Amino acid sequence: MGHFLCRNTPSSASRNEPMTEQMTGAQALVRALEQVGVDTVFGIPGGAILPAYDPLYDSKKVRHVLVRHEQGAGHAAEGYAQATGRVGVCMATSGPGATNLVTPIADAYMDSVPIVAITGQVASAAIGTDAFQEADISGITMPITKHNFLVTDAADIPRTIVEAFHIAASGRPGPVLVDISKDALQATTTFTWPVQMQLPGYRPVTRPHSKQIREAARLIAEAKRPVLYVGGGVHKAQASAELFELAELTGIPVITTLMARGTFPDSHRQHLGMPGMHGTVAAVGALQRSDLIIALGARFDDRVTGRLDTFAPYAKVVHADIDPAEISKNRHADVPIVGDCKEVIADLVAAIKAGSARGDYTEWWRHLDAYRETYALGYETYEDGSLAPQYIMERIGALVGPDAIYTAGVGQHQMWASQFIGYEKPGSFINSGGAGTMGFAVPAAMGAKMGRPDKDVWAIDGDGCFQMTNQELATCALEGVPIKVAVINNGNLGMVRQWQTLFYEERYSNTDLQSARRIPDFVKLAEAYGCVGLRCERPEDVDDTIRKAMEITDMPVVIDFVVHQDAMVWPMVAAGTSNDDIKYARDMAPKWEHED
């Protein structure tokens, strides 16, 4: 099974006897949430879900956090899930409340984040009549949920909740929607606990096949230029220790995708960094020249492969994933392994130890070391004294350190956060990889901080993204959630502007947010929300500003880092082109001549 926790155990009072009690469907819902161990629910009430909010008011175990927008509830549930390893929960009313959850549900689906979304639905007799605030949310979310339920009978509520949490957490994690009609919440039912799940046919394979493991170990021993391509699935399987052992045992270079940053320490000498569109030349070059890619919990996303028919032309592929649908989806796997990455990697380690042959990768490392020395990550600084965004990331990484949790929005700042902060611990970088959802950072940071109050949580946000979900600062201020938000304010939808610079002849159509005119003024905005607002515009003030923010531990802090608008993210593989055409700066292609 997956490693997200989900409890379905009798409470201590009734360990032997099943619990049976008369109550409403709404009470049964809250009781079931308590029984599966939910401590936090992010949501907003409304007509159809209102019956559930009444017993929630009395719950001693479930804390409901009243957010300002349902999208915030969904991303908060995602942040909570990724920071704690438990299922995140969000709640909304029917119609627009539910449709506001669609973006975070899609986001969780793309990044395999276990959340349960509970929505109220109009009364069952009104379903299908275009009733007030009716939306077919189970139909709408069918393609973006791992599973979803429409419940119209109060008696089904407890079992459905247990099934929803089990499905969200097990196998490949993902979002599950439970839509409950208002009459089911209001009806009286007999609550019985524990419940029997009815999920015939749902049995994720977790044990890898030993023959495939032996075959993978054989290829690893024979390979001359192998690469460990590590995706988000390795952290989700809590297999970073196993990965570390495999890497050190074999000496194979490691690359970590956007979803896997931190799963293998950035400081480790075998780590080549991130692959893909904004990956390091060493990581991208390693894949292109590899003769064996060992893909672990990764899915050959187009942002990693570039133009697929030119991707890693010399490589055989060992592909391990818990979801059989991922294997050979984009790239043919010579050795497919279906299983949980923790077990797969542990078995690989055992098989390699048992075998007599070991690979010799000395020559390979000679090439890779040359790539990383010649094409190390770097950035431009400015003579006019304006701030380079990458420098801010380096300083946050250095001063706040690797024990914190970082979240990011989507855009240039996200890529700089991935490239320059430096991650050493699994799960320390939480961001929106598959969907690329602007507005993710602030609510995800709120959810992460509520799940892990012991951690410092920094949201690295863009001035565009921040304007999509910053209203959750009110939630943070009122609920006592002292996150830090570093707004990288380049005055623009920077990543889109970068594409316009490179591919649309500098025709900057609709990317200038005019934040230079301080509309809005992020410092005043922070203060209006009951947070501390700081501003930093010069490199020499960066450290002091970060330190000042670190000293404030009882309130949320927003820093408006005003940066140069022309900073660009490098390296870059232009969309739709080959990884071989990576540029490490504008019109600067690496020379691959250290080749054989």
Ligand SMILES: Cc1ncc(C[n+]2csc(CCOP(=O)(O)OP(=O)(O)O)c2C)c(N)n1
């Ligand atoms: C919800 C949503 N709308 C549009 C986009 C397209 N998009 C990707 S990055 C980006 C710009 C983000 O601007 P900002 O938050 O200021 O970040 P920057 O790139 O400037 O660091 C846009 C509009 C998106 N990813 N998500």
Ligand SMILES: [Mg+2]
């Ligand atoms: Mg911007």
